[in-house]
Amino acid sequence: MAPLKPVVFSVLVVALFVLGIFDVITNYEENKCEMTWMFEMPQYLRVPMSKKIMEKFPNYGLYVYGEGQYAVTLQSMQMTGVPVLFIPGNAGSYKQVRSLASVAFRRAVDKRKLYHFNFFSVDLNEEYSGLYGSCLQDQTEFVHEAIKKIFGLYKNAEIKPKTIILVGHSMGGLVARGLFTLPNFNANQVNTIYMQATPNQSPVVVTDADLASYHQAVNTYWRAHGNTTLAHVTLVSSGGGEYDVQVRGGLTPLDGITDEERGISSSTTHIPKAWVSTDHRCIVWCKQVVLAFVRSMFDIVREDTHVVSDDIAYRMHVFRHHFVQNPGSIGHVTHWPDTLTLQPGQWSEVNSKLHRWRKDKVDEMTYLSIPIGLFDDVDHAMVQSNIMHDSWVCVCERKEGEEHCTSCHDISFTGNVLPPLYSNKKVVHLDLNAEDMLRVTHIVVIVPATEKQVEILWDVYRRDKRHLSNTVPGLMETMFSYPESITKGTLILDLGTDAAFYRLKLYNMNNVLKVYTVQLHTAKCREPKPDDHAGSVIRLHIPWNNEDSYRFVGYSQSGNLSIRLQNVPPDPIINIQSGEYSWDTASATNDHVELYLHLDPSCSYKVTLALSFKEMLGQLVRFYGLLLPTFCVAVLLMSLVFQLKTVAAGGQCPSLLNSIWQMKPYFVVPFALVIQYVLQLQFVQSALTPMGIPEPDIAGLNKQGVMFKGAQLLLYVIALAITTFQAGVIHLIIQFKSRLLGLMFGWLPSSLARMLDKLMTVLVIAGLGAAVCLNGSLGIFVCYFVSFVKLLRLCYSTRQVPDSSLQSRYHLMQTLFMLWLWLFMLNAPPLVVFGKAVQSSHSVVVFSRDPSRMVGAAAVFVFLILSICDTPLLGRTSLRAVSYVVHGLVILMLVFAMVTLYRVTYILVASLGLLAIAQLYSLLSGRLAPRPKTE
CATH class of the missing domain: 2.60.120 (Jelly Rolls)
Known part of the structure; x- marks a missing residue:
C-alpha cells in the first residue's frame, strides 16, 4: 500500500484540478448573443466542379448560399456580386456560412445597395483538421481549386471581380493563409482575410507532425514574405474570449505573423457594439459579431466600382472602426473634419465641473459650452452622450470679446461607444494638459434637433x-x-x-x-x-x-x-x-x-x-492542462525506472503506488531546465538547427508569455498527484473485476486458460496487421485491451497463489498497462479520424496518411516481446542500463515534447522497446547459458 500522506495529497490536488475543469466549462454567464434569423428558406446550391478535381477530392464540395427568390437566380451559376468564400474549420460544416450570408443579403436589400455579395462555402467533409494535420494540405489545394472555379462563374458578369474575400472559422482561417504557400496560387486574387477563432500562433494541441509542420510552414512563409508577395493582404482575426474553451484567446492574435499596419487582432468582448464572449461555434452565428463582420465587408467595397478597395490604409481604417474603436458614428466615416463651422443655434454655457443635461426632445440646434478655462484645478475631462450624430463634440479657443465660438476643432473621432447595446452611448476622454489642448478654453457639445431623448453627462476633474x-x-x-x-x-x-x-x-x-x-x-x-x-x-x-x-x-x-x-x-x-x-x-x-x-x-x-481562487484553477486548466499528459507519462516512466533499478539490485518489483513517489521531481526537472537554457543560446541554436534538432518546446511557450519560474516543477508535482490517483483507481477497478472474474470463470479448467493465452497472442498478431494495413491506433488499442486482460488474470492469480514472483509480475504489468493506456490516449485522434473516414465511405478504407502507423506497428511488436518475457528477470546489468537510458529519455521528453505530444509516443515506444530488448536478452541468456556438469 502507498503511504497515506501522498494519497491524501493526490486526492486533494485532483479535487482542485477537477474544480478547475468545472470552472472552465461552466463559468459563464447567460449567452448574450442574439440569434440571426433567415426571412426566407436558406438553400445551398452545389457548384459543379470538374471530373478531374472530384476524382482527386471525392469527399469535398463547393456550394453557394441563397434564400428565396435570390436562390432561384443563382441556379444559372451566373454570378454578379462580390465573391466571398467561407472555409469551415475543425469538424465544421459548410452550412455555417448561413448567418454571414443571410445578414449580408438582408443588409443589401434593406439598404438598397447597388451591389451585393455572393457567399460561397466549401464542404470539407467536416474533417478533424485540428487533430489530423495530414488533411490540411488537401483542404488547401481544394480551396485553391474552388477559388479558380468561383472566378470562372463571373465570366459573363458586367463587373468582373479581381479579388475574393476569404472568411475562415477555426482551422479554416489557417487554411486561408496556407493558400499563399502553394507554388501556383495567384496571391493577387486575395487581399482580405477574416479569421474567426483561428489558432494563429500555434496549434491548440500538437497531435501529429503534419499538423505542426503545416502550422510552422504557414507562419514562416507569412513572416518571410510580409513585405513582398503578401504586402497587399489585410487580415482580421477575432477570438471568442474567455468562453471559447477550444481555442483560447492568446492563440488568435497575429502578433509576429503580419505587420500591425496590415493586420487587426481583436476579441468578441472588445468588438464595439458586440461586447460578448462566444464559444467556439457561436462566433459564426452571434448576431452582434456577425454584424461587425458584415458591416466591414460592405465598407471595404468601393461604391463607384463595386469591388473591394485595393487601398490598404483604407481597409485598415475600416477594420479599426468596426473591430477596435468605434467613435459612435452612424456609419464608417472616411475623413473626419478638422474644423467645424458652428451654425446659428441656442447656446448654453454651464459653469459646472459635473453636469447632466437631459431633454426628452430638442427643438433646435443647441450648443452646450463647458468653460474649462475657468477651472484652475482640473486637467482631465470626460464627456458622454447618446447623440445620434457623427460630429457631436469639439473644442475651441474663444477669443476675447466673443460671445461664443464660431468654429471649433472636432474631437468626436477620439471617442468610443459604450454598452448597453442599442443605448447609443459614446464617450470622449480629454487630457487638458496635452500640447494641442493648452490654448483650448471651451468644450462644445453639439446637440442637433431631434424627437428622441438626449442625455449628456460631463465630468471635468483633477487626475x-x-x-x-x-x-x-x-x-x-x-x-x-x-x-x-x-x-x-x-x-x-x-x-x-x-x-x-x-x-x-x-x-x-x-x-x-x-x-x-x-x-x-x-x-x-x-x-x-x-x-x-x-x-x-x-x-x-x-x-x-x-x-x-x-x-x-x-x-x-x-x-x-x-x-x-x-x-x-x-x-x-x-x-x-x-x-x-x-x-x-x-x-x-x-x-x-x-x-x-x-x-x-x-x-x-x-x-x-x-x-478568485476557483477561476485561478480554471486558468491553470485552460493554459496548462494540455501540458500535463507529458508530465504524467514522465512520472510513469520514472516509476518504471525505479522498478527496474530495484529488480536489477536483486529485489522484487515494487508496486506502482510505492514507486511513483520514490523518484522525486529534482531527479528530472532541473536537468530539463538546464538543457532548455543551453539549447536557447544563440550560438547553440546556430550549430544545432542545420542538424535538424528542433528548438525546445518552452521557447514557443515563452513567446506566448505562458511560462513562469517554477511552472515545470509545479506541473510535475500535479502530475505526481494525478498519476497516484489514477493508479489507485485502476488498482481498485482491477481488484474488483478480478474478483468478479474469479466468481464467473474460476471453475473453468486450466486448458481453457492456455487456450485464452493463445487467443490473446492471435489477437495481438491481428493487431499488428491492423496497425500496418488500417490504422496504427487500432493496434495500440488491441495491446491496451490484451494488457488489461493479462492484468486481470495476474491479479486473480496473486490472490489464489501468494507467490512473490507473481506479485512482482503484477506490479510491473500494472505500470506497463498505464503506459499502454497513455499511449492509446495520445494516439486516439488518428483513430477518431479513421472511424469517421470509415463511416463516411461506408466501407473499410485504407488510411493512407496515418500518423500513428509506424508508432502503432512498433508498439505492437514490442508488446509481443513483452508478452513473451513478462517476468521481471534478473538481468541486472541490462535492466540497470535500460533504467539509465529511460531516465535520459524522460528528461529529453520534458525538453522537446511538452507541447508536441506526438513526440511523447515516440519516447514511450522507445522506452518500452528498450525494456523488451533487455527482457528478451535476459531470457535468451538464461536459456543459452551452459548447464553445470554433473559428476
Missing part, C-alpha cells in the same frame, strides 16, 4: 483624484494572507456621489494564473431610475491587446467582472523579416491592466477587488 493605482499581490503574498485575500478582498474603495468616471491602474498583473474579481456595489442613489439604459459600465482595459471586457451594471444594482489575462506583457518585439523575438520591457508604453468605471453621479459606490 490625481480620479486616476488611481494599486498593486495586486503576488501569488505567494495571496497564499500567506489566505483566507482574508479571498473573503475580504485585496482592495476596497468607497466612491461617493458627484463623480462620473474613475480609472484604476493595476500593477503586477503579469501572470495568467492571477485572477481577480472586481465588484461594483451601488450603495445609494438619490434619484429615481431615469430609463432602461441608465447604469454604470465596468471596462477592463488591456493596453497591449484588443481584448477589453465590458460589464453593464443596471441603475442602483451591483455587478462584477473577472480580471484575467489571455497573454501577459510585455509584448515581444518581432522582426518580421527574420522572425526573431526580443523582449524589451522599457519599450512598452503602457503594460498595466486598467479598470475604467463609468458611473452614475447620482449614486455612491463601493469597489472591491478580491482574488
Whole structure:
C-alpha cells in the first residue's frame, strides 16, 4: 500500500484540478448573443466542379448560399456580386456560412445597395483538421481549386471581380493563409482575410507532425514574405474570449505573423457594439459579431466600382472602426473634419465641473459650452452622450470679446461607444494638459434637433483624484494572507456621489494564473431610475491587446467582472523579416491592466477587488492542462525506472503506488531546465538547427508569455498527484473485476486458460496487421485491451497463489498497462479520424496518411516481446542500463515534447522497446547459458 500522506495529497490536488475543469466549462454567464434569423428558406446550391478535381477530392464540395427568390437566380451559376468564400474549420460544416450570408443579403436589400455579395462555402467533409494535420494540405489545394472555379462563374458578369474575400472559422482561417504557400496560387486574387477563432500562433494541441509542420510552414512563409508577395493582404482575426474553451484567446492574435499596419487582432468582448464572449461555434452565428463582420465587408467595397478597395490604409481604417474603436458614428466615416463651422443655434454655457443635461426632445440646434478655462484645478475631462450624430463634440479657443465660438476643432473621432447595446452611448476622454489642448478654453457639445431623448453627462476633474493605482499581490503574498485575500478582498474603495468616471491602474498583473474579481456595489442613489439604459459600465482595459471586457451594471444594482489575462506583457518585439523575438520591457508604453468605471453621479459606490481562487484553477486548466499528459507519462516512466533499478539490485518489483513517489521531481526537472537554457543560446541554436534538432518546446511557450519560474516543477508535482490517483483507481477497478472474474470463470479448467493465452497472442498478431494495413491506433488499442486482460488474470492469480514472483509480475504489468493506456490516449485522434473516414465511405478504407502507423506497428511488436518475457528477470546489468537510458529519455521528453505530444509516443515506444530488448536478452541468456556438469 502507498503511504497515506501522498494519497491524501493526490486526492486533494485532483479535487482542485477537477474544480478547475468545472470552472472552465461552466463559468459563464447567460449567452448574450442574439440569434440571426433567415426571412426566407436558406438553400445551398452545389457548384459543379470538374471530373478531374472530384476524382482527386471525392469527399469535398463547393456550394453557394441563397434564400428565396435570390436562390432561384443563382441556379444559372451566373454570378454578379462580390465573391466571398467561407472555409469551415475543425469538424465544421459548410452550412455555417448561413448567418454571414443571410445578414449580408438582408443588409443589401434593406439598404438598397447597388451591389451585393455572393457567399460561397466549401464542404470539407467536416474533417478533424485540428487533430489530423495530414488533411490540411488537401483542404488547401481544394480551396485553391474552388477559388479558380468561383472566378470562372463571373465570366459573363458586367463587373468582373479581381479579388475574393476569404472568411475562415477555426482551422479554416489557417487554411486561408496556407493558400499563399502553394507554388501556383495567384496571391493577387486575395487581399482580405477574416479569421474567426483561428489558432494563429500555434496549434491548440500538437497531435501529429503534419499538423505542426503545416502550422510552422504557414507562419514562416507569412513572416518571410510580409513585405513582398503578401504586402497587399489585410487580415482580421477575432477570438471568442474567455468562453471559447477550444481555442483560447492568446492563440488568435497575429502578433509576429503580419505587420500591425496590415493586420487587426481583436476579441468578441472588445468588438464595439458586440461586447460578448462566444464559444467556439457561436462566433459564426452571434448576431452582434456577425454584424461587425458584415458591416466591414460592405465598407471595404468601393461604391463607384463595386469591388473591394485595393487601398490598404483604407481597409485598415475600416477594420479599426468596426473591430477596435468605434467613435459612435452612424456609419464608417472616411475623413473626419478638422474644423467645424458652428451654425446659428441656442447656446448654453454651464459653469459646472459635473453636469447632466437631459431633454426628452430638442427643438433646435443647441450648443452646450463647458468653460474649462475657468477651472484652475482640473486637467482631465470626460464627456458622454447618446447623440445620434457623427460630429457631436469639439473644442475651441474663444477669443476675447466673443460671445461664443464660431468654429471649433472636432474631437468626436477620439471617442468610443459604450454598452448597453442599442443605448447609443459614446464617450470622449480629454487630457487638458496635452500640447494641442493648452490654448483650448471651451468644450462644445453639439446637440442637433431631434424627437428622441438626449442625455449628456460631463465630468471635468483633477487626475490625481480620479486616476488611481494599486498593486495586486503576488501569488505567494495571496497564499500567506489566505483566507482574508479571498473573503475580504485585496482592495476596497468607497466612491461617493458627484463623480462620473474613475480609472484604476493595476500593477503586477503579469501572470495568467492571477485572477481577480472586481465588484461594483451601488450603495445609494438619490434619484429615481431615469430609463432602461441608465447604469454604470465596468471596462477592463488591456493596453497591449484588443481584448477589453465590458460589464453593464443596471441603475442602483451591483455587478462584477473577472480580471484575467489571455497573454501577459510585455509584448515581444518581432522582426518580421527574420522572425526573431526580443523582449524589451522599457519599450512598452503602457503594460498595466486598467479598470475604467463609468458611473452614475447620482449614486455612491463601493469597489472591491478580491482574488478568485476557483477561476485561478480554471486558468491553470485552460493554459496548462494540455501540458500535463507529458508530465504524467514522465512520472510513469520514472516509476518504471525505479522498478527496474530495484529488480536489477536483486529485489522484487515494487508496486506502482510505492514507486511513483520514490523518484522525486529534482531527479528530472532541473536537468530539463538546464538543457532548455543551453539549447536557447544563440550560438547553440546556430550549430544545432542545420542538424535538424528542433528548438525546445518552452521557447514557443515563452513567446506566448505562458511560462513562469517554477511552472515545470509545479506541473510535475500535479502530475505526481494525478498519476497516484489514477493508479489507485485502476488498482481498485482491477481488484474488483478480478474478483468478479474469479466468481464467473474460476471453475473453468486450466486448458481453457492456455487456450485464452493463445487467443490473446492471435489477437495481438491481428493487431499488428491492423496497425500496418488500417490504422496504427487500432493496434495500440488491441495491446491496451490484451494488457488489461493479462492484468486481470495476474491479479486473480496473486490472490489464489501468494507467490512473490507473481506479485512482482503484477506490479510491473500494472505500470506497463498505464503506459499502454497513455499511449492509446495520445494516439486516439488518428483513430477518431479513421472511424469517421470509415463511416463516411461506408466501407473499410485504407488510411493512407496515418500518423500513428509506424508508432502503432512498433508498439505492437514490442508488446509481443513483452508478452513473451513478462517476468521481471534478473538481468541486472541490462535492466540497470535500460533504467539509465529511460531516465535520459524522460528528461529529453520534458525538453522537446511538452507541447508536441506526438513526440511523447515516440519516447514511450522507445522506452518500452528498450525494456523488451533487455527482457528478451535476459531470457535468451538464461536459456543459452551452459548447464553445470554433473559428476
